[in-house]
Amino acid sequence: MLQFLISFQQRIGKMLWALSLITLISLGGLLMVTNQAALAASDTPLTTPPKAEKTELGLSQQEKEEAYEEAKEVLSKDPKKGVQELYEEEEKKYKEAQPDTNILDKAKDVVEGLKNKN
Numbered sequence: 001m002l003q004f005l006i007s008f009q010q011r012i013g014k015m016l017w018a019l020s021l022i023t024l025i026s027l028g029g030l031l032m033v034t035n036q037a038a039l040a041a042s043d044t045p046l047t048t049p050p051k052a053e054k055t056e057l058g059l060s061q062q063e064k065e066e067a068y069e070e071a072k073e074v075l076s077k078d079p080k081k082g083v084q085e086l087y088e089e090e091e092k093k094y095k096e097a098q099p100d101t102n103i104l105d106k107a108k109d110v111v112e113g114l115k116n117k118n
Contacts (some may be wrong), residue, residue: 023086059067 071086075083
């Protein structure tokens with residue numbers, strides 16, 4: 001029985017030693033993480049957005065007004081036809097600016113070609 005108590009005491013001692021080492025390592029890791037976050041402060045806070053002259057569409061106020069006047073002029077002639085013409089002009093400008101056509105545009109052209117054949 002005495003031998004059992006001595007071995008039990010040794011096991012408990014080793015377990016307490018291991019538990020205390022794990023605790024110290026964990027606390028050391030937590031302190032390092034907190035310290036690094038404190039050193040990472042920047043000069044500009046992230047809460048204030050940068051000030052810019054552009055609107056949400058990336059246009060300046062003057063460009064936005066010009067686009068509005070152009071749309072108003074086109075729509076004053078014939079509203080339904082004017083919208084279609086304005087859309088086609090914008091689509092043409094976009095395609096000139098973006099020469100890479102994707103697979104959907106190519107498929108659309110193939111389908112249109114097949115429709116026109118029949």
